Amino acid sequence: MAVPDEPEVDSGDLATALAAGSTDALAEIYRQWSGLVHTIALRSLGDVGDAEDVTQQVFVSAWNGRHTFRPEHGSISAWLVGITKHRIADLRTQRFRNHRNLKAVALEPSATTSVTDDSDWAERLLLVHELERMGDPRALILRMAFLQDRSHDDISSTLGLPLGTVKSHIRRGLVQLRERLKEVDRVSS
CATH class of the missing domain: 1.10.1740.10 (RNA polymerase sigma factor, region 2, helix turn helix motif)
Structure with a gap:
């Protein structure tokens, strides 16, 4: 029925x-x-x-x-x-701003990173390239979390995104980067 x-x-x-x-x-x-x-x-x-x-x-x-x-x-x-x-x-609008800011961050040298050999430089370029491919807001969130060492709460309030969304972007972004880096390792081996 x-x-x-x-x-x-x-x-x-x-x-x-x-x-x-x-x-x-x-x-x-x-x-x-x-x-x-x-x-x-x-x-x-x-x-x-x-x-x-x-x-x-x-x-x-x-x-x-x-x-x-x-x-x-x-x-x-x-x-x-x-x-x-x-x-x-x-x-x-936020994506546009994040993309503009992401490019600025990608081009500025990091004070905490010292590049000592070609493999470090190549890995850094690969990481920057993969973050750019990933797109915003995920790439910006990963940069803020790992390059700027900011907390999830700080990122959430700065970007005006829910905390769960920030955490999801970080988790998915790391999975995406790991898969891409595995793929690069397989090709270069």
């Missing part, structure tokens, strides 16, 4: 409940429209992790800005799409 779908809650009622501070209303809004938000973010950014981060940021922003929603100006879905577009634009 098929279970009937739950009836959709009226958008006007949801908006009123959300504005009044109902977490149940936020949960229902998330249930109904998180797929739309995630799909827009994924198609715009092309990265599942970034899309998940943007989706989270959109619903946090919706909660924090719940008093700004005006049903007479548009639907909840249109409001969420607007927030999503702003969060995507913010992330793209």
